[in-house]
Amino acid sequence: NAGVTQTPKFRILKIGQSMTLQCTQDMNHNYMYWYRQDPGMGLKLIYYSVGAGITDKGEVPNGYNVSRSTTEDFPLRLELAAPSQTSVYFCASSYSARGGHEQYFGPGTRLTVT
Amino acid sequence: DQQVKQNSPSLSVQEGRISILNCDYTNSMFDYFLWYKKYPAEGPTFLISISSIKDKNEDGRFTVFLNKSAKHLSLHIVPSQPGDSAVYFCAATVGNTGKLIFGQGTTLQVKP
Numbered sequence: 001n002a003g004v005t006q007t008p009k010f011r012i013l014k015i016g017q018s019m020t021l022q023c024t025q026d027m028n029h030n031y032m033y034w035y036r037q038d039p040g041m042g043l044k045l046i047y048y049s050v051g052a053g054i055t056d057k058g059e060v061p062n063g064y065n066v067s068r069s070t071t072e073d074f075p076l077r078l079e080l081a082a083p084s085q086t087s088v089y090f091c092a093s094s095y096s097a098r099g100g101h102e103q104y105f106g107p108g109t110r111l112t113v114t
Numbered sequence: 115d116q117q118v119k120q121n122s123p124s125l126s127v128q129e130g131r132i133s134i135l136n137c138d139y140t141n142s143m144f145d146y147f148l149w150y151k152k153y154p155a156e157g158p159t160f161l162i163s164i165s166s167i168k169d170k171n172e173d174g175r176f177t178v179f180l181n182k183s184a185k186h187l188s189l190h191i192v193p194s195q196p197g198d199s200a201v202y203f204c205a206a207t208v209g210n211t212g213k214l215i216f217g218q219g220t221t222l223q224v225k226p
Contacts, residue, residue, distance in 0.1 A: 033213075059215075097210045104160075
């Protein structure tokens, strides 16, 4: 099992450019999440999905879009990148949404917008 | 509004001693609390969780204590090992949403 994989590992974007961060999991988890982590801060939820075709907003969704066409993939789209979107992005998945259930995280994508 | 707070950015302990990491929260509706550990350039990994109906949960060297009246939880690591050096995040969740609210993290350094 590869677990949760994310590509790319690093990316530099110019202001106004767009990109898609890829996330794939091979654990057949229904629940998937996108978080961002700013320096010295905790992770904040951007979007999440409870299954293919179903997505919903988290704490900080502005400037992002997601889709979930398959169980395995949960891409995050940045349109019109802004410096405030410079961050490390983590994708996660879980078998259940019940409170004590652990989420499995990918290694992250470090994005810089200049 | 920071609902989950870790007020100590860093902690340094000697190998073999106890490490105590603290976390405070404001939302009394949280029903599960989780601790995650993060090494540089890696994603967080789950350590241990506790339900709001319990006051203690133990897993090997790791024990989490919950004080609901004080809205405070702590993670105890005994004995601490150099491999425990990492950033530790406290997180909380409400209901069956899976949505985690994270604290800012505490960097633990365990000195040999």
